[in-house]
Amino acid sequence: MILIKKIYKKILPEKLRINIRFLIKKINSVSYRGNQVKCNCCNKEFREFGSYGDREVKRVNAVCPWCSSLERTRVLWWYLSGSNLLNNQNKILHIAPERAIEKKLQKNNSIEYLSADLNPNLAMVKMDITNIQYNDDSFDLILCSHVISVVKQDKKALTEFLRVLKKDGVLILQEHIYTQYKETFEVFSADSDAERYKLYGAPYLQRCYGHDFENRLKDLGFKVKVINPAENLSPSEIHKFGFQNSGLLFICNK
Numbered sequence: 001m002i003l004i005k006k007i008y009k010k011i012l013p014e015k016l017r018i019n020i021r022f023l024i025k026k027i028n029s030v031s032y033r034g035n036q037v038k039c040n041c042c043n044k045e046f047r048e049f050g051s052y053g054d055r056e057v058k059r060v061n062a063v064c065p066w067c068s069s070l071e072r073t074r075v076l077w078w079y080l081s082g083s084n085l086l087n088n089q090n091k092i093l094h095i096a097p098e099r100a101i102e103k104k105l106q107k108n109n110s111i112e113y114l115s116a117d118l119n120p121n122l123a124m125v126k127m128d129i130t131n132i133q134y135n136d137d138s139f140d141l142i143l144c145s146h147v148i149s150v151v152k153q154d155k156k157a158l159t160e161f162l163r164v165l166k167k168d169g170v171l172i173l174q175e176h177i178y179t180q181y182k183e184t185f186e187v188f189s190a191d192s193d194a195e196r197y198k199l200y201g202a203p204y205l206q207r208c209y210g211h212d213f214e215n216r217l218k219d220l221g222f223k224v225k226v227i228n229p230a231e232n233l234s235p236s237e238i239h240k241f242g243f244q245n246s247g248l249l250f251i252c253n254k
């Protein structure tokens with residue numbers, strides 16, 4: 001089995017393997033037939049959303065069986081589709097794009113859309129967000145979900161976002177806030193996966209953001225508005241669209 005996996009990986013390019021993976025998920029979605037929940041990204045209904053994560057941090061009712069959107073992706077789409085950000089030929093930069101949203105934004109003729117990732121197979125262009133290859137004042141909107149917590153120099157990345165945003169531009173950030181921490185927990189000397197796993201619970205994390213996340217953004221020059229879906233929607237809507245565990249939206253203006 002391991003050998004077959006190795007051959008499969010070697011023969012097929014990464015982009016094709018990703019497409020096959022999503023196609024298999026869509027085929028499997030028939031086992032979720034029902035109408036108890038609804039994904040606002042693909043507008044399909046299911047008896048429940050699928051589970052997501054590994055054994056230690058597994059979340060139930062999280063991932064859309066059809067388009068693979070997560071709670072946070074659906075909340076981002078809820079906010080975007082109710083805003084005026086997706087028109088006027090706005091230039092949009094989407095970092096580490098969530099596929100469920102990327103496909104919709106690519107088809108939207110009212111905007112100029114660009115997705116970016118360190119891995120060129122996962123987006124339209126390759127980009128290191130601590131050194132963005134675009135001029136100052138280039139974008140009206142930047143979307144960045146659960147990325148800066150895995151970037152070693154998060155402040156440098158945020159400063160780059162500030163630089164490439166237009167004067168009235170908006171950055172929408174989503175990050176998990178560890179409510180047990182008043183201040184962001186970060187050990188600068190942790191430079192191995194093993195150390196980071198021990199400290200943060202995941203080897204890819206560079207820190208755990210605490211209650212000071214909003215102030216960290218303000219200190220860099222952003223004006224910040226925090227949107228909590230639970231304060232804007234009823235409990236039945238939160239359940240129907242699977243927004244529980246979605247976290248907050250940090251709407252940052254230049």
Ligand SMILES: [Zn+2]
Nearest residue numbers: 039042064067
């Ligand atoms: Zn969906």
